[in-house]
Amino acid sequence: MAHVVTPLDQPSNYKDSQARVDRSRQADLLSKSTTLYIGNLSFYTTEEQIYEVFSKCANPEDGGGIKRVIMGLDRNSRTPCGFCFVEYYTHAEALASMKYVSGTKLDERIIRCDLDLGYKEGRQFGRGKSGGQVRDEHRQDYDPGRGGWGAQAQKHEIERRREVEERYADAQDGPGAVAGGGGDWKDQGPSQSENKLKRGRSPEDEGENTRLRTRTEEDLDDNRM
């Protein structure tokens, strides 16, 4: 076990430069985290494909499940730019993904998972200069799945691209742009006349927002692959 080999469910060395927490606080948060950062996705991979793979690590019978998938988008073009967040209801599920899914293929690319501090408003967008991820700014190789795209591309791939380009054209900025995914069961009581039409946000989001404010100005580091 842990004495003989290193477990795969350890978080990486990555530190979100925009999260205002120190190392030990970060370690503490990650040890309870239910969110994963997923990297090296093809730009064409859909949330449904991601859901399919990550639902293999869900423990619904233990009160878990996939809460939501947040697709990482190019800041300018509002198209997927090769990363996403998967949020579960329980920490154990995030660890299972680290052990069993990270390093396997999705859509014929080896994807990488990392425990994450949790989604914050604005983090769905790439932080690279031209809108995508930082790693794609400096990348030298030809990568058809991440925008390295040739005219000889096959028909169905072009079709997939068209769908992808339209899909998130309506993506919003600002608070409430991303759905919560549904919270714990609550007694609804007999009176159903709910007039509050403001979008319900999960309590965790609220708590975290006050705890850890994010910086609004551009920062230059999101060099996680």
Added chain:
Amino acid sequence: MSYRHGGYRRRYRDDYDDRRREVIETPEDRLKTTIIKFGEVDALEELPGLDKQIRNHQPLNIPNVSEAFRISVTEQPYKIPFYAALLRSLYNASDLAEGETEAPVLGRLILEDFWKGFQGYLDKVAWRETRLCIQFFAHLTNAGLISPESMTALLQSFVAVLDEFGVSHGRAKKAALSAGEGLIIAGPVLKVHSPSSVNEMIAAIHTYSESTINAKWLVALNSKVSNEVSIPEGADEVLDSLLNALNTLNEGDFSGTADCIPQPYLKGEGAQTDLPIYDLPSVLVPPEIIEVEGITSEAGSDAQIKKEEWPEYYFRVFTTDVSPDPNTPAGYVIRSTLIDTIDIFEINRKECARLLLEYPKWNLPGTFKPKPGSTVEHEPIPDKDWQLDSTVLETILGVYLVLPESSQKSISYISLMTELCKLSPSTVGPAVGKSIRKLYSALSESLDVEVSRRFAEWFAIHMSNFGFQWVWKEWVPDLSLAVQHPKRAFIRRVVEFEIRLAYHERIFKTLPAQMQDPEAFVIPDQSPSPAFDYEDPLHPHHEAAQSVLNLFRGRANAEDVIAHLDTLKNQLEGADEGHANLDSLVRSIAVQSLLNIGSRSISHLLNGIERYLALLRNLASGGISSSGGYGNNEAKADILTASASFWRHNRQMVGIVFDKLMQYQIVDPTDVVNWTFLNGSVVGQLKEIEKPLNLSAFEWDLLKGALDKANGRVVIARRKIATLRKEDDDARARAKASQGMEVDGETKPDEQDNVENPALETALKASESLVREQKAALSRTLEGFISCLAPSTGDANPSPGSRNMIGEEAWNNRDAWGRDEWNAWETWGWYRQFVRAYAPYLRIYTNTLETVSFSKFEGVNDPAADLLKKLWHIATGQE
């Protein structure tokens, strides 16, 4: 990743500091690590050096060394014989320097301390650690370090567990394995010491195993749909395999042990008689620890959920010349060690794969064929010389396919197999191919539906990792089988799973033309897109739907949409279109329009649901404009129907939408269960498969989703209560303590205890209502299966073939089975899975559910009813 330099240093100060803080390894840590890494190159050559290093370590800390032994034994089971050899070596007298007096034997001190650790595992009822320590003690008995009397007594105390009143199968199984594996190893010495004790122990395990025949039948991998309890031939149940191996060894007075397990401690010295023999203290196996504090359920019993209550059958892929027969001593030992390795190294599949492929070096030379191209001299042992990769793969598949569920998640085994393939593609690849073909052919031999479902899951994920390359051509002839034949159902399922992981065109092009043909019912010709019923401008309600759609598009607030739906309903009423149920129609228009807005991605779906939660709850509560009420069953069924219809070409999305509708409490799990039994089969792209009800893997997934949701909520609620109770207790304790200090001991505990925490009260109430929902969902599922499989006249969804295919005779006639019979066959399979997988939950409510569901069959002569009852009784532990 340390690519930050220069100017960045100040900024990333904490990172920088962090890197500098190195872990300081003490000499003791180093010694411990050396012991744990013992044998990485060659155990026997390293032994004298390590022996010396331990002896020379100053000052020698015995607990540190024995802890290293404990870690090594419990985390590297394949090395146990070699640690026994190391300990044996530490019993040898030290070379005394001049003037030194004889010190106590070092090995003996380590063993005594090791025992304390064993006692700790036993107290915690940590079964695997306990069992592996017993293996270690068994080797030490062979080595002459432990007295045979005390070893026999140790094993006997585990055998005694089998006679405990009401012992659970899980506990009995683990106790029997602990004793039996100890016996395999220490048999040569114990048989000489007391043949009768050895025989008695084997007989006791045998008696226990015999008593579990009904349970075995329920979880064997290919039991027939029949009222006769019979175990399929050639099935390998783990306790039976153990017994077969033990009997073989016992017949030869355990001379065979040396042929299946290395005994490096017997080399050299020979029998040394002056060793200080250790008598293991006597033990009692403590009762199982109750993990969760169960709260009183309505039935008055503690409702804590424990799994692993069944006999274990392992799927066998290869013949005995390729991989060992687990019913032989050598085969049993290999499989048991490989399984332990798989379990222990679950935390790191890459290392696990590497260690599995290194396994031969810990077994006797000649057991496995060398790697292709290996230059090492190889002398095969007759009747052994097995293929390592095939053996490893078969073992992983075996634990993966255990019923009713594997001990780890499916994906953990699948990823491990993927890792093996990456590590040694040329040898594991062909073994994968053979396994797939073997499982595929088993599909027509009554392979359990749950095994088949897991097989499909593995197949799809495996293909997704290896370029979707499969020789589909070879299964083309099977397209002539009935459309619901298990082989065709499997092909369809696999293709559907592959599409979910990739996309339609990608999978379409991997299939041969015969399978691409829509008439083959293998793959739809379209990608699984949404189907908005009101899309067509000619649809009578197209306009109405557009008006709702436009409100959603314009992000109108929910009240306005509700008001508009009221108006719409009035208009439709006036239009005199004779629509049977206007409420249903309006619900359908509203739900489908909302799903249409959310159809681009799951995120869009969730945004849509969250924005219009008030609307959805209003729809679910019944009359479009009526206020109040908990939700109306008909309305909720309409919401599910509209959702399923919208996503009828995409079953994955149906599952997701249902899950989220439950999550947002728009519908309850019971609604999903109800709906599935009445409507499940309307979903799917391949029309031929529609009605009558076919409870296939897809419907099962919907049921499972609902049941797991209901059960999971109870778990969360109980956890919350436990936390609140603990907080309460702590607060009380603190209050008491501070009061105690002030008033000097004069406390009045009674007054404080009665103050109930309001949060706790709320939590208890919530839990009560969730437990009710759990019970209702289980009850509805049972009812659904009954009305499907043993339908009374007038039942909503009878499976027309359900009675025709019970029994051996019907099975032998299966070549003539059509769609209905195979449908019924699969539904029977899911019923079987329902009762055994949810047995821990069903047992909470056994009496109530039984009265409600089975009393109507009293005195009725119906083979289907009998079979339903029989499976139920076995699963709930009454038969």
